[in-house]
Amino acid sequence: MLSPVVQFHGKWPFRRMLGMQEPFSVLFSFFNFAAHWHGMSRIQESIPAWHSLRKYYMAFGYFGLASWTFSMIFHTRDFAITEKFDYWGAGASVLYGLYLAVVRILRLDLENPPAPSDPASPVDRNLYSALHAASNVAVGIIQNLMWTGFSIVRYKKHLKSWTAWPGMIVAWLILAMSLELLDFPPWNGLIDAHSLWHLGTVVPTAWWYSFLIKDTQDDIASHRLKA
Structure with missing residues (x-):
């Protein structure tokens, strides 16, 4: 490792482990994968197949x-x-998150981008990375504002702590994303701000599935009371 550590085309150097260039980013990404996998299994167990939001x-x-x-x-x-x-996958996930916010908040469930050219140079790849990040941030901000507003309105109406979870999760994610602003050289060539951001999204992901299940169960209960 050079001292001081310097970036090469906007990227920090890392120590490889088991052939992985950024081992802790891989590990923490796997933790997020596992959080989604576990959350989906909970959705299947807790939300009946007939419910319109399950799909x-x-x-x-x-x-x-x-x-x-x-x-x-x-x-x-x-x-x-x-x-x-990686960019397309993250972008698609963020866009679907916005779509899901619109569907759930507006209850649309009750009613029945061109691929970019191949970046040829490091400069082009850096520009593409910046544009991707900016678009994800814009969509994410809209989504976060929607869920925060949704939380405030529902909490004022029902005064149940779990109705405030989306807003609390949004706050957690904003704090986790702020780690990206630090952008420090990786500790011991292994852990950098980006990998810590991945680690910081694991708990709110699991928490989010708990909200989806609780919210749906409340929806089912309210319909039974009306019936």
């Missing part, structure tokens, strides 16, 4: 599995193609 929640899980699979592959081997799949 949307399961699709959210599949997008999450795909996104974190591509993340594991990219952080194992950083090539132009693995980088693009």
